[in-house]
Amino acid sequence: MCSFNKCVLLVLCATLTLVQGVAQAASFVDVLELPAKASALAQRSPLLDVTRAGERLVAVGQRGHILYSDDAGQSWQQAAVPVSADLNAVHFPTAELGWAVGNDGVILHSSDAGVTWNKQLDGREIGALLVRHYGALASAEPANEQWPLLVAEGERLTADGADKPFLDVWFADAKRGYAVGVFNLILATRDGGQSWTPLQDRTDNPQGLHLNAIAFTGDALYLAGEQGLLRTWDAEQERFVAIATPYQGSYFGVIGRPGEVLVYGLRGHVFHSRDGGQSWTQRDTELQVSITAGVLDDGGRYQLFTQAGHRLLASNGQTALQILPQQGQSPVAGAVLAGAGALVLVGARGARTLSAE
């Protein structure tokens, strides 16, 4: 016989079927307007970067996911994020203040250690930003041919809409920071993101190559990108100046510490310099797969990770990197040193923890 709970279901289904027949004009909500959905799956879904906010870990990923963990990656909470654009990078200069950047030219800011976020900028405003900034310079220096070109670039960006992703972000302190992205997209702020200034004119990148990463090694600020691009901030010239590297493929990241810098990228290429980029040593990996993340572990050694999930260790005294065995590897897009020597990795399958050996 029929049971009543099933009857109720039936009625529901029938109603749904009826409702479906009625066409409604649904309005499309843009990813820049649609808040990220809370989901238990977020920590197992693609995450693209992870950083530390004091003792807390903060990770960002696709669909506007921002997660934070207070127990070195054992458990994660999802932050309230006003957009559902894919987020590519996150950085906290202090334990409380942080910035995240991503697709559609979005820049988000948190002042509560990553629990809630608000939008400071998105791609729809960047073109106007360029037009305003370089337009003012053009009227100030009519003789300089560079400004009209950059104004035109801004107009092109406006026409294209919010389609230029930021790929990395770095803040020196609560006020000063940079966001970089594709096609030489680079903005700087001196007021904690209240206002942003284009830096295209202060970056040696005439071909408009992608800027994949920005990182500070303790004594120098580096930009790494497409086709062997490496730039460092020259405080005197107030611009990012070129550094020659021995490789024409792309770099996906740069790390280092005072006195040395290491760049890594396409098809297992890793180069190491101990003289600010004057000379380079290739660190051999024997891998054909791209290196997409790197971290300095608590022993001060470089650990690098690949798109296929390999874990590489740079031991002092050896040029070749050593592949560390591990169980179950999955692609890595970001890595961070968590408490007690453990590493937290993020990538296509979410977050995972590598405990200290």
Next chain:
Amino acid sequence: MGNMKQDTMPVIAHLRDFDTRTGNLLERLVFNHRPLFVVLMALVTLLLGYMAVTRLEMRPSFEKMIPQSQPYIQNYLENRAALRGLGNSVRVVVENTEGDIYDPEYLEVLKQVNDELFLTAGVDRAWMKSLWSPGVRWTEVTEEGFQGGPVMPDTYSGTPADIELLRQNINRAGIVGSLVASDFKSSMLIVPLLDKDSATGQGIDYHQFSRVLEEKLRDQYEFAGGGALQADAEGSGKIKIRVIGFAKLIGDLIDGLIQVMMFFGVAVLSAFCIILLYTRCLRSTLLVIGCSLMAVVWQLGIVSWLGYAIDPYSILVPFLIFAIGVSHASQKMNGIMQDIAQGTHKLVAARYTFRRLFIAGVTALLSDAVGFAVLMLIDIPVIQELAITASIGVAVLIFTTLLTMPVALSYVGVSAKAAERALIIDAHATQHRGLGKLWDLLDLFTTPKWATGAVLVAVLLGIGGFVVSLQLKIGDLDSGAPELRKDSRYNRDNAYITSHYALSSDMFAVMIKTGPEGCLNYRTLVLADRLAWELQQHPQVQTTVSLVNAVRQITAGSFEGNPKLSSIQRNQDMLNYAAQQASVNAPELFNTDCSLMPVIAYLADHKAETLDEVVAIAERFAEDNSSEDRQFLLAAGSAGIEAATNIVVREANRTMLLYVYTAVIIFCLIAFRSWRAAVVAILPLVLTSILCEALMVYMGIGVKVATLPVIALGVGIGIDYALYLLSVQLHFQRQGLSLSAAYKNAVAFTGRVVGLVGITLAAGVITWAWSPIKFQADMGILLTFMFVWNMLGALILIPALSHFLLPAQAQMKPIPADGTVPAKRKTEAVT
């Protein structure tokens, strides 16, 4: 009982004493021209037999098993041509049981299998994929751009270096989990099939295709040319061939059908034994079987003439028609035997029987027909065809069993010994000996103690059954192909493939329909991504696949594989490039003019709750996001179709029960003209229906297309018993007999027949329990249960309930004395 008949029909020992002008028009028409009638029947049988032999075909049609007018199904049927990924393909897995795929011997076999399939008629060669397909390629981002090549090295010659290169290519191509098993012990060939054979323009013969797979691949490689001894066996050699896909499933279903047809022989044999035991008269037993087989021949002949084919459902009909035919024919024989034993001439006895039983037979067949007719209400073509073919069968029974049987008996008669025996049995019954003891036992149920006990037990069973039946599930509960048994070769292959490859075979697809080029619109892709994400939130959704996955991957690829660009970019040029690449790498993800793309959710199971919940998620999303130029349409994929079927089945189950019970109640009220009697007749059926659902829960059978007809038939045929018994009992009660005496008479008169009918019907379908087709086995078990339990319910509960509801003749409405309804004729007539 004998007395009763003698009241109305005088014993006439010689034909010259019989007035051939008596009897109604039909009787005179048939019996006064017996030779002509016999010749006519023989001719019709020959003609229809010829039709059946030449035109009957087995054609299990997938489309007919799905509810055609359900909105989801209509969406699916409208867009089916555009759904290549969900289309008709076969997946063949070649497994190396003694190593892995990096074995030259294995790769050689794989190559042969590949070539064999490539040349098989009906295969859409251009889209076939395997390790040996040149189209299966690896790509890699290098400093100069993309670099790639076929996974199988062009120069492969089986050297260790070639194998090493293959190993490298497989890893680079990212086909582990799709074309190569995650344990590297097997690899897959994806074989898409054409809708129509390009050479002949005909639809693919699935049975033929399935046989090719069995003979050319499995027999040759898995059984090393030896051939499978059993259809379900697995080879023990080095290579195993596993095949899943719709074509293979249909092939296996047809093989199962052929096997079920063999069961018909068993059903005939068991009916023969039962009748022979009952009558101990060989010639009349043969006649009963013969007339029933004639009904089956007619039914099959007419059905094939009308262009219907045998499918796994309608094959039920010959079994039922045969069983119903046997039970009616044995009643004819029973009646004639009584009269002949009294000394009546066999022709006169036949005419008497015709007079007594023709109206009765038609009435009983009508009540069977109600059960069948109600099935027309279910919007699933196979069930409607079942209803039509069964109605034809029931109509045919009027000619074969109700007319031909008495005419034939008028020639053949019954053996004198059997006739004598019938009298002795009657005598025994009245003397409380032999079978009489059983009838006495049943009579006890009219006494207060036994009646109370029986009703109490029934109530307890009813409550218990009801509680259990609350857990009754809709749909199929096991994994794999629900049409076949869980442990069938097909489902074992399916389980192997599901556990060694990434994607399950339960696909639930939402179709996104746009204008041309609409699928590579940024908003469409973002919405598809959101839908996929919503679906993924359900714990039983393993993963989702749509064009978005390809777009994200290709976009990242065009940025040198940078994972941060695994995204949907707003830039239309970028999306166009991604779609163009996807049309090469993953053409199944959207149609040619890019106006339809499915979002496919791979489900961990196809339980009804899972499907309902996934449907609810998709419905909500479709409602919120469908617009003029972009519609989200449910549902395609095996799980989508099953979800739609479940919705229809759930509804049909309820309406069908409502209709069949309404019909039966009206029937009872007309027949008995007493609501109390109707209650007595109906309650045992209700108990059977409840217990049947409890049995389904116990046996893990869900309510599905196959169980719907069972429930209707169970009630429709079950009411026969009540009609047989109760009408006689009421007749005697109305004549003034006590309940006990009336029931005793009723049992003696019809109890045997009720028992016989219950047993022959059950014997007709119980063989199905061994069918390799799961739903047929379920139908067989449930029908057997319903036939037997209805019989027991009638014999035990009718007296017990009568004790409470029909205790004394005082409550019976007296029959008008003017004889507007000839009470005796009528009561006898009902048997």
